[in-house]
Amino acid sequence: MSKNVRALAAKCVFNVVDKGRSLSEELPLAQAQAADKDSALLQEICYGVVRYLPELEYSVRDLVDKPLKGKQRVAHFLLLVGIYQLKYMRIPDHAALNETVSAAKPLKQFHLKGMINAVLRNFLRQNESSLENLPEPVKYNHPSWFINKLKAAYPEKWQTILQANQAKPPMWLRVNEQHHSVTDYSKLLTQEGIEHTVEQTLAPTILLKSAVDVSKLPGFEQGHVSVQDGAAQQAGWLLEAKAGDSVLDCCSAPGGKTCHVLELTPDCLMTAIDIEDKRLARVQENLTRLNLNAKLVSADATTSDWWNGERFDRILLDAPCSATGVIRRHPDIKWLRKADDIDALAKVQQEILQNIWQMLKPGGTLLYATCSVLPEENKAQIAHFLANTPEASLVPITDNPDDIGWQILPDEQAMDGFYYAKLIKNN
Numbered sequence: 001m002s003k004n005v006r007a008l009a010a011k012c013v014f015n016v017v018d019k020g021r022s023l024s025e026e027l028p029l030a031q032a033q034a035a036d037k038d039s040a041l042l043q044e045i046c047y048g049v050v051r052y053l054p055e056l057e058y059s060v061r062d063l064v065d066k067p068l069k070g071k072q073r074v075a076h077f078l079l080l081v082g083i084y085q086l087k088y089m090r091i092p093d094h095a096a097l098n099e100t101v102s103a104a105k106p107l108k109q110f111h112l113k114g115m116i117n118a119v120l121r122n123f124l125r126q127n128e129s130s131l132e133n134l135p136e137p138v139k140y141n142h143p144s145w146f147i148n149k150l151k152a153a154y155p156e157k158w159q160t161i162l163q164a165n166q167a168k169p170p171m172w173l174r175v176n177e178q179h180h181s182v183t184d185y186s187k188l189l190t191q192e193g194i195e196h197t198v199e200q201t202l203a204p205t206i207l208l209k210s211a212v213d214v215s216k217l218p219g220f221e222q223g224h225v226s227v228q229d230g231a232a233q234q235a236g237w238l239l240e241a242k243a244g245d246s247v248l249d250c251c252s253a254p255g256g257k258t259c260h261v262l263e264l265t266p267d268c269l270m271t272a273i274d275i276e277d278k279r280l281a282r283v284q285e286n287l288t289r290l291n292l293n294a295k296l297v298s299a300d301a302t303t304s305d306w307w308n309g310e311r312f313d314r315i316l317l318d319a320p321c322s323a324t325g326v327i328r329r330h331p332d333i334k335w336l337r338k339a340d341d342i343d344a345l346a347k348v349q350q351e352i353l354q355n356i357w358q359m360l361k362p363g364g365t366l367l368y369a370t371c372s373v374l375p376e377e378n379k380a381q382i383a384h385f386l387a388n389t390p391e392a393s394l395v396p397i398t399d400n401p402d403d404i405g406w407q408i409l410p411d412e413q414a415m416d417g418f419y420y421a422k423l424i425k426n427n
Contacts, residue, residue: 005038006103009045010078016050016332018073023050023332048084049077051166051331054138056080056087063119068112075109075116082120093124141166145339146324153375157409161373164411165327165334171211172415174228174256176263176290182206185225188218199413202237205230207414223290228256231325231408231418232371235316236260238397238420239367243267245313249294250301250356251275251320255283257369261316262292270294271312273301301352304359311361319349321370321377325410325417346376353385357392360425365395368405368421378419379404385423395422 012030015021027046031039049056060079061067068076082100085091097120104113137144140162150158173196175185182204189196194216195209207230214220214227235257241247245268249258252272262270272294274280280296287294299306301317322345323333353368360366370377382404386392397406397420405421 003033004099004103004106005034005042005045006078006081006100007106008034009042009049009081010074010103010107012042012046013049013080014074014077016046017053017077017335020336022336023047024330044089045081045084047331048088049080050335052084052088052141053080053335054141056083058134058138059083059087059123060119063122064115072109072112074107075104075112078103078107078109079116079119082116083123086120086123097121097124142334143339146334146337149339149342149374153373154409161410161417164409165331167328167411169229169328169416170414171208172228172230172233173206173208173217174226174233174260174263175206176224176226178263178266179219179222179224185218192216192218199230201230201413201415202234205233221289226256226259226286226290228260229326229329229416230413231415232256233260234406234408234418234420235318235367235369236264238422239314239316239365241265241268241314245269246310247271248273248312248315248356248359250315250317250352252296252316252318253279253282255286257316257318258283258294259286259290259292262287262294263290266292268314271297273297273299273306275300302348302355304355307359311359311364313361313364315356315360315364315366316369317353317356317366318369319352319377321345321349321372322374323371325371325373325408325419327417328410329416342374342376346381349377349381350384353381354389357389357425362391362425362427364425366423366425368419368423370419371416372419373407373409373417378407378421382421382423391426392423393426395424397422 008030012026015026016023027043031042034042085096086093101113101117104110104116136147140147142162150161175182182198186198194212197207198204199207217225219225239261241261243265247268247270249272251274252258253274258272272283277298280298283296297306322337322342327333372378386394405419408415408418410417
């Protein structure tokens with residue numbers, strides 16, 4: 001039997017914010033308990049509450065006499081669910097209010113039904129106050145530690161980055177050119193009435209005007225196209241693998257970049273490693289749909305006990321990172337990531353980079369990538385590596401000779417935040 005959508009949303013967000021679980025793991029569990037027709041609504045509410053959490057929390061603090069704790073804590077998240085609907089969704093106020101109040105019962109908070117009703121009605125009666133004079137974490141819906149890091153790194157752009165993080169992400173397509181050129185696939189989309197533009201980045205790629213179900217994409221099941229952000233697609237082109245090259249994709253899950261390299265260069269010899277079998281299973285799913293082959297190895301990239309000693313021509317190191325460049329896709333990153341995580345991640349990245357470097361042939365290319373916007377993980381990381389590795393040299397990617405790698409900020413050319421640095425091992 002399907003359950004009340006607002007109750008499911010409140011429990012899902014409670015598990016993310018208070019229990020520290022991932023929204024991408026919790027949401028499908030909640031959707032499995034909802035009617036199919038309610039799946040999109042549940043996603044919209046969960047993502048919305050997590051995206052606007054400080055702002056919604058601020059409203060609740062203003063309206064509730066004392067904080068809800070212990071067994072009543074889930075009712076606090078039900079209030080956030082209610083206020084998000086009233087403030088940001090097109091659901092009629094009376095419907096949002098009634099459905100939210102009725103969710104108290106399945107959450108075993110029936111005794112708080114009157115309080116929930118009163119708080120939401122009071123919110124409706126309030127004149128919405130401006131966000132201008134509020135604390136920055138409330139005004140921008142980001143944690144203060146992250147705002148401060150952005151101010152230091154991007155004094156002219158920090159507000160733009162925060163605003164981009166609050167936007168809903170666009171849907172990009174990666175065309176498998178083993179089947180169609182981008183131009184030909186664009187024509188197929190037009191025939192299906194799917195509005196899009198062909199964007200010129202390092203190579204042409206497709207940006208949809210609005211997201212569609214993958215089942216509507218021509219040839220999706222046959223492997224003719226994949227969903228991958230424009231920034232992530234740059235990896236395949238930057239690596240420039242050639243036929244016969246031995247290629248290592250390090251930290252490869254879920255396999256989008258692995259597959260792109262193989263689409264561009266089917267005759268390369270691909271080894272893809274990741275630390276968990278579960279994550280490698282996702283790589284295999286992508287390879288199977290696209291009819292591609294790679295050697296998959298479950299391995300810790302900070303060690304070399306899995307390596308047979310044969311060096312690689314090309315290495316793609318998509319390093320574990322803070323994921324602060326993809327907050328618009330994963331808004332829970334704002335609350336799951338902590339300030340002291342960054343130094344710890346930078347240390348792991350350094351260990352992996354030094355370890356994997358020994359596996360590169362002289363004359364070979366290593367492409368370092370993160371989906372982060374923080375310099376500690378990106379240009380500072382690479383500058384440190386270059387200073388301590390005499391046989392490494394940087395290949396320019398941008399037109400600016402002073403750039404250490406290529407930092408893409410969120411929403412530049414509608415892409416996610418990403419970083420790339422291309423290194424050559426000198427003979």
